[in-house]
Amino acid sequence: MKKLKILVKYLHFILSAKTKHAVHSPFIYNFLQKVVFSKTNSTDLNEIKLLRKKLLNDNREILIKDFGAGSHVNPSKKRIIKDIAKNSSKTEKYGKILYNIMKYYKPKKALELGTSLGISTCYIAKGYDKAEVISLEGCPNTIKIAKNNLGKLNIQNTKLVEGNFNNTLNHTLKEMKSINFIFIDGNHQKQATINYYEECLKYAENNTFFIFDDIYWSSGMEKAWEHIKKHNKTRVSIDLFFIGIIFIKKELSNEHFKIRF
Numbered sequence: 533m534k535k536l537k538i539l540v541k542y543l544h545f546i547l548s549a550k551t552k553h554a555v556h557s558p559f560i561y562n563f564l565q566k567v568v569f570s571k572t573n574s575t576d577l578n579e580i581k582l583l584r585k586k587l588l589n590d591n592r593e594i595l596i597k598d599f600g601a602g603s604h605v606n607p608s609k610k611r612i613i614k615d616i617a618k619n620s621s622k623t624e625k626y627g628k629i630l631y632n633i634m635k636y637y638k639p640k641k642a643l644e645l646g647t648s649l650g651i652s653t654c655y656i657a658k659g660y661d662k663a664e665v666i667s668l669e670g671c672p673n674t675i676k677i678a679k680n681n682l683g684k685l686n687i688q689n690t691k692l693v694e695g696n697f698n699n700t701l702n703h704t705l706k707e708m709k710s711i712n713f714i715f716i717d718g719n720h721q722k723q724a725t726i727n728y729y730e731e732c733l734k735y736a737e738n739n740t741f742f743i744f745d746d747i748y749w750s751s752g753m754e755k756a757w758e759h760i761k762k763h764n765k766t767r768v769s770i771d772l773f774f775i776g777i778i779f780i781k782k783e784l785s786n787e788h789f790k791i792r793f
């Protein structure tokens with residue numbers, strides 16, 4: 533039922549979304565060309581693809597502790613790794629967007645909320661290996677697997693922090709002092725998502741990229757996305773349906789795009 537609702541929303545999105553040619557801002561057009569529609573291929577991406585393939589065949593069962601809104605697909609406490617890889621990890625199409633932002637814009641400090649098995653973390657960390665990357669995750673058994681996965685890909689620029697975002701986010705932001713890239717992919721609830729935006733804005737710079745996952749996941753998430761778009765610090769939003777990207781660059785004029793991708 534949930535999947536059907538999302539499909540209907542997606543069809544509605546497709547009908548109202550525009551192509552990249554509807555964008556007149558040179559900065560945003562360039563972003564779409566370099567990041568969203570780029571046909572990047574690299575050894576890094578192939579390594580992550582291989583890691584994903586292995587996880588999709590991993591039949592080990594783990595006990596999970598979910599602090600967030602949980603999974604629509606399998607909310608039970610025991611989950612099989614291959615199911616987590618299939619249902620919770622960002623697909624390659626969207627992983628490449630994270631990778632390309634890191635590769636082309638080279639944000640020095642990147643923060644992720646929701647490591648899970650570490651697949652999206654790999655895209656972020658591999659995109660720019662000189663960046664300082666921190667990823668937060670609440671589930672102890674999941675984070676163990678993520679650590680192992682980062683090790684397999686020889687990722688050395690990333691620190692994983694275990695604990696509820698309520699306890700780890702503030703402390704991590706203080707430690708980082710500033711952030712240039714943030715991927716919010718955990719605890720998909722309206723107020724929590726808005727609070728994460730507000731909290732991170734305090735440490736953001738003019739060039740900081742905000743990426744929100746699953747902006748149509750629930751009516752709460754849709755409301756959070758609408759709120760974030762209207763926030764007085766938000767300049768431009770790009771809605772790609774499965775993710776939303778926010779720019780706070782002061783020199784950009786206020787615009788909101790839905791891009792078919």
Ligand SMILES: C[S@@+](CC[C@H](N)C(=O)[O-])C[C@H]1O[C@@H](n2cnc3c(N)ncnc32)[C@H](O)[C@@H]1O
Pocket residue numbers: 597598599600601620621622645646647648649650651652653668669670671674695696697698717718719720
């Ligand atoms: C959708 S998954 C992340 C997927 C990952 N970013 C990827 O694409 O590979 C969300 C993760 O956030 C974690 N999470 C949700 N709410 C949390 C909270 N309040 N504190 C800490 N972790 C949380 C869950 O345990 C889960 O592993």
